[in-house]
Amino acid sequence: MKLILDVQGFKLEKNKFIVKELAGFDGFRICHYIFKAPFPFDHLSPDLQRQAHWLTENHHCIAWDAGFTPQHLFCKIMMDLSNSYDIIYIKGLEKANYIRQFINKPVVEFDEQPTLRMSHPKCVNHSKTQCICALSNVFYLYEHFIMTFQ
Numbered sequence: 001m002k003l004i005l006d007v008q009g010f011k012l013e014k015n016k017f018i019v020k021e022l023a024g025f026d027g028f029r030i031c032h033y034i035f036k037a038p039f040p041f042d043h044l045s046p047d048l049q050r051q052a053h054w055l056t057e058n059h060h061c062i063a064w065d066a067g068f069t070p071q072h073l074f075c076k077i078m079m080d081l082s083n084s085y086d087i088i089y090i091k092g093l094e095k096a097n098y099i100r101q102f103i104n105k106p107v108v109e110f111d112e113q114p115t116l117r118m119s120h121p122k123c124v125n126h127s128k129t130q131c132i133c134a135l136s137n138v139f140y141l142y143e144h145f146i147m148t149f150q
C-alpha cells in the first residue's frame, strides 16, 4: 500500500532539518503529528532565529514552541509507517533524503517543481488562514499524483 508523506519544519546548524509537522495519507487514513521543539528558541543562533521566525510568519505558520509529540518519537513513528506501507511518496529530493534515513522501504520523490501553494490549512495548528500545511499537502498530492496513476 502507498503512503503520501509531508514534513514541515525548521533548520538547525549545518542545514540540518528538524521536523515540526508530519502528515501522511493513504487514501483512507491519515497520520498527523506536531512535534515539540528540540530545545528552547533562544538556543538558536540569531541567524537561525530569524529564519525560524520567517517560517512561522510566512510559510508553515507554526511556532517553534508548538506541539506535544516528543522529537525522539519521530524515529518510532517512521518505523511503524515503514512496517505498514510498501512505498512512500514525498515531494522534493531534500525531504525524500531526510525520510530515507528513517524508513527501510522505497521512498519515491515527486518533483520539487511546481512548488505547493499556500492554502487553507486542513489542521488547526497554523496561526494563519493561508499557509503551508503538511496535511493539506498530502491530500493535494494524493489527489493530483496518486489518483491520476490509478
Ligand SMILES: [Zn+2]
Residues within 6 Å of the ligand: 021, 121, 122, 123, 124, 125, 126, 132, 133, 134, 135, 136
Ligand atoms: Zn497543518
